[in-house]
Amino acid sequence: MLKEGWLFFKSFIKQNKLCLIGSILLLVTVPPLTIFALIDSAYHVESHVLQQFFYLGLFPLMLLGLALFCVGIFISRQGFFSTETIKELVQKADKAKVLKETALVTSVILTVVLICMGAIVYSAYHYTESVNFCGKLCHKVMTPEFTAYKHSPHAHVKCVECHIGPGASWFVKSKLNGMKEVVEYLTNTYPKPLPTPLHNLRPARETCEECHRPEHFIGYKFVIKEKRETDENNSKVYTVLLMKTGTGGMRAQKAHGIHWHVSPDVKIYYKYTDEKRENIVEVIKVENGQKTVFKGGEEVGEGHIREMDCLDCHNRPTHIFHSAEEALDLQFVSGAMPEDLPFIKKVALEAITKEYSSREEAEIKIAEYINNYYQNNYPDIFKNDKEKIDKAIKAAREAYLLNVFPEMNISWNTYTNFLGHDGCFRCHNEELESADGEVIPQDCSLCHNLLAEEEENPEILETILGE
Numbered sequence: 009m010l011k012e013g014w015l016f017f018k019s020f021i022k023q024n025k026l027c028l029i030g031s032i033l034l035l036v037t038v039p040p041l042t043i044f045a046l047i048d049s050a051y052h053v054e055s056h057v058l059q060q061f062f063y064l065g066l067f068p069l070m071l072l073g074l075a076l077f078c079v080g081i082f083i084s085r086q087g088f089f090s091t092e093t094i095k096e097l098v099q100k101a102d103k104a105k106v107l108k109e110t111a112l113v114t115s116v117i118l119t120v121v122l123i124c125m126g127a128i129v130y131s132a133y134h135y136t137e138s139v140n141f142c143g144k145l146c147h148k149v150m151t152p153e154f155t156a157y158k159h160s161p162h163a164h165v166k167c168v169e170c171h172i173g174p175g176a177s178w179f180v181k182s183k184l185n186g187m188k189e190v191v192e193y194l195t196n197t198y199p200k201p202l203p204t205p206l207h208n209l210r211p212a213r214e215t216c217e218e219c220h221r222p223e224h225f226i227g228y229k230f231v232i233k234e235k236r237e238t239d240e241n242n243s244k245v246y247t248v249l250l251m252k253t254g255t256g257g258m259r260a261q262k263a264h265g266i267h268w269h270v271s272p273d274v275k276i277y278y279k280y281t282d283e284k285r286e287n288i289v290e291v292i293k294v295e296n297g298q299k300t301v302f303k304g305g306e307e308v309g310e311g312h313i314r315e316m317d318c319l320d321c322h323n324r325p326t327h328i329f330h331s332a333e334e335a336l337d338l339q340f341v342s343g344a345m346p347e348d349l350p351f352i353k354k355v356a357l358e359a360i361t362k363e364y365s366s367r368e369e370a371e372i373k374i375a376e377y378i379n380n381y382y383q384n385n386y387p388d389i390f391k392n393d394k395e396k397i398d399k400a401i402k403a404a405r406e407a408y409l410l411n412v413f414p415e416m417n418i419s420w421n422t423y424t425n426f427l428g429h430d431g432c433f434r435c436h437n438e439e440l441e442s443a444d445g446e447v448i449p450q451d452c453s454l455c456h457n458l459l460a461e462e463e464e465n466p467e468i469l470e471t472i473l474g475e
């Protein structure tokens with residue numbers, strides 16, 4: 009059955025060099041890729057080595073095979089629709105039969121190949137949207153963002169869920185941007201550190217709102233910060249704040265508090281003059297149709313205007329780099345840092361804030377610095393309690409490695425977090441004034457109630473904990 013058609017198809021491919029090479033490539037890539045794609049869709053392969061081999065190695069080869077095959081069929085002089093091929097078909101004894109069978113064989117083969125490719129393209133597309141692809145492929149470049157992300161509240165949200173919005177225009181934007189980045193990566197021309205804010209892949213407000221409803225955060229949030237002093241006992245102190253998070257307004261609730269800025273009745277625009285948006289020179293508030301402009305005395309020339317959204321405060325919701333102090337405090341909180349080693353907060357802080365040319369060098373020098381300190385100042389501990397010192401060294405290194413990446417020129421405080429005074433006081437300050445001489449308020453109880461500041465045993469903690 010279909011023998012004639014199959015024979016003709018074979019002989020055609022044999023004669024046509026492009027089709028031959030293309031078919032061989034397809035033959036060696038499509039079956040393994042199909043099997044891998046099916047396994048990947050069903051069981052979600054986690055291994056990045058396998059993903060790279062199949063989707064970045066075999067997949068382009070398959071596309072090349074397909075391209076050669078198509079060129080062979082449609083364009084080349086020995087192609088399927090060339091006069092020679094048609095002449096050959098016509099010369100065959102049983103023309104109609106050969107013609108019909110050839111068409112049938114070709115379409116069956118093509119259908120099978122296309123179905124396989126559908127499965128493969130679908131899986132490969134999913135791979136380009138995966139955390140592995142975004143976070144690990146250009147390993148050196150993305151390590152800082154990936155590291156911070158893995159330890160953040162959003163560690164289970166995929167990169168693309170924040171960075172790529174819905175719809176076709178985002179799709180095009182993201183793939184174009186991706187291509188530009190791959191070129192920069194291959195030619196080693198990418199900026200170090202990666203610039204922020206982002207211009208193309210900046211998460212949109214709608215993106216955050218797929219999971220968080222701004223009108224929903226009614227009320228207050230206790231923020232309790234456990235810190236360590238740099239004294240001999242590494243004394244534990246607490247800062248307690250009641251954040252007036254408020255709401256963007258829901259049903260009868262009027263918008264108030266910190267999330268008042270994102271109420272549907274309020275629009276805030278600001279004019280900034282620097283790349284990082286730290287220097288804000290004018291703020292325009294439009295509330296229920298009424299417009300108020302706050303600006304400084306001096307005329308500023310050119311600037312850029314933006315509408316304020318979630319990211320003007322939550323600019324580091326997942327790539328959270330801590331200050332050196334905070335990073336060490338977190339090591340104490342988790343129990344990784346021994347709290348009864350005299351002066352360890354102070355010594356570790358000195359060790360991790362020195363400048364090192366690489367992470368490897370830092371690991372060695374941090375250990376040296378801490379060891380030296382205890383050898384010289386507490387020889388007893390150094391002799392009898394080496395284990396504790398080793399534990400402290402491990403925690404200090406961890407604090408450093410989670411936050412500092414000399415290869416990408418990322419040091420302590422390279423990226424500013426706007427969710428604090430650094431962000432709020434860009435607008436809430438004395439300099440920007442309305443025509444009536446009003447300023448954007450700064451009283452200490454506007455955004456939070458400061459219930460305790462670096463106190464050892466704050467009464468408020470006893471009250472709220474009931475202990």
Ligand code: HEC
Nearest residue numbers: 142143153162165166167170202204205206210323326327
């Ligand atoms: C919860 C949302 C969210 C997720 C998930 C997320 N990002 Fe981001 N990312 C942001 C925001 C917000 C910014 C800062 C945007 C701005 O200021 O314009 C950012 C900035 C960046 C930057 C620019 C450099 C910088 O540090 O500001 C890179 C690179 C980046 N993200 C990569 C990633 C990668 C890779 C992943 C996945 C491993 C990821 N992001 C996951 C929200 C997210």
Ligand code: HEC
Nearest residue numbers: 161162165169170211215216217218219220318319322325
């Ligand atoms: C796919 C869903 C998803 C998206 C998109 C998302 N988040 Fe979240 N976010 C979460 C979840 C889940 C948590 C809670 C994590 C937990 O408590 O462990 C969270 C927590 C938070 C928190 C509280 C963090 C804390 O310290 O407790 C903030 C603030 C936040 N998200 C802001 C944002 C912003 C800003 C964006 C947009 C750039 C965003 N989120 C996008 C799911 C999401």
Ligand code: HEC
Nearest residue numbers: 216217220222225229231251253266269270317318321322
């Ligand atoms: C004016 C700055 C500002 C804007 C704009 C803003 N937030 Fe917040 N948001 C805050 C602050 C401050 C907190 C309290 C954070 C803290 O101290 O832990 C907060 C808290 C949150 C929390 C945590 C709530 C909880 O109970 O833990 C989420 C989630 C959140 N914001 C999401 C959003 C989203 C989504 C948007 C945009 C629609 C947004 N925020 C706009 C400043 C802002």
Ligand code: HEC
Nearest residue numbers: 264265266268278293316321427428431432435448454455
């Ligand atoms: C882009 C400028 C801008 C930034 C940044 C900004 N604010 Fe505001 N904020 C305003 C303006 C404008 C008002 C309204 C002042 C007025 O009504 O006179 C306001 C009002 C407020 C109010 C009072 C809301 C009410 O109930 O009426 C709170 C609370 C507040 N901001 C908190 C914050 C916090 C917290 C941050 C930082 C995380 C912050 N703001 C950052 C511009 C800003």
Ligand code: HEC
Nearest residue numbers: 231233247427428429432436449450451452454455458461
């Ligand atoms: C416009 C809003 C706003 C105003 C006004 C404001 N703060 Fe804050 N403050 C914040 C935010 C946001 C944070 C960060 C909360 C967090 O880290 O979760 C903060 C944090 C703090 C902290 C804790 C810092 C830390 O990490 O230990 C202290 C202390 C503090 N504020 C004191 C003050 C004092 C004193 C004033 C009056 C001069 C003041 N604040 C005015 C928004 C404000």
